[in-house]
Amino acid sequence: MEVTGNLKTAREMGLVACTECMRVSPRGTASCPRCGHTLRSRDPYSLQKVWAWWLVGLGCYIPANLYPMLETKTLVSSQSDTIVGGAVELAHGGNWGVATIILIASVLIPVAKFVVLAGLAIGVWYGPRATQGRRHVLYEIVEYIGRWSMIDVFVVAILSSLVQLQTIATITPGRASLFFALSVIFTMLSAQSFDSRLIWDTNSAGMAPDRAGRIPGRRRTLARGN
């Protein structure tokens, strides 16, 4: 990346940027004169919010895996499948492709989201292990992919509203679907609460004492916005 030397952040210039419309205002302005968005140089509660949503999200993800996602009744059998159980079932039936896709979409990606979000937050708190560019890419991925996890819930909705074939086969949604949806919603909120500008701060501004004169060390308290 060839960033020329004299590029500065709004914070370094004593300005505060609007994340909604990109206008910059002098530090201390309460709301953006262009779009009315509340102005904060950095969200001082960003990490607290990230962790709060993260914990609730994780709390919901556990029952989402323990309870059945789908309950299938056919002429001869009746079974309820958890997310992993359903995938294992498919794999046993020789349907390896679909099983892998389900495992990736409903297990690997949600778990990866939790890990990445925690990693980003810890990186801001204790000093990062990865480069800014890499952390930024991870943040973008989590931001982007979050809402797509809702696809599982939609699939359950479609299957259970469609497969109502009296005695031949009926599918009803299991309790896990609610917890899975909640888990997706909470991780989305967690990702949204993360102030991405913190990724770029730790190296550039973090090395020098900030405006309040504090020298950042481990577990530096973030200077209040405005």
Added chain:
Amino acid sequence: MAERQIAETMGAGGNEPRAPGAGDELHQLGAELIACPTCDLVYRVPQVASYERAVCARCHTVLISPRRKAGKQLIALSLTVLILIVAACTFPFLSIGAAGVHHDASILQTALTFSGNLTLLSLAVLFFIVVIPALRLSLLIYVLAPIIRDKPPAPLARQAFAVSEALVPWSMAEIFAIGCAVALVKLSDMADVVYGPAAWMFAILVVLVVATDRLMCRYSIWKSLET
């Protein structure tokens, strides 16, 4: 598509960033500077031609991506999607047949399939796939309609656009459409599934939603809402 990094902006023409605290001057400066919303780097607002994109030099976030006639196209797309969503709620969606037994499901039935303990989820699904997308696009049309006719912004246009932007991540119609495809793959070897018009409407919707996102230039819209 021309992509341009705008790293040359700050301080390039001898215009060094002024010292903080120079009140009025800074206020004026605010109109000609922008900061990347993702990484906070400040740029002098570049001249970006239609179909060009100004990209942050550090984090590659697209800052400005103006298109000629984007407003009109956005309204056209939004209206189309809005009509598709409303129509999809009334037309047959999917029907299934196996061993002589048939069952139809509409979009609304699908959304409201969670009952008992899960009623809350029904409401959420209905909001994600119908209510929020429709609301978001209606707000967008409300905001853009006066702008494309060079009229002053509609009352509360700023608030309307802010709400519309906040709803974007929660508007999941296109995700639902992909969900249909996944569900049908799962069912295909067990039963015959017939696609109703509503299913095709949702399929078209995916493309249109992506097109809408590509056309949107938040900066240009906020700029035109500034009076």
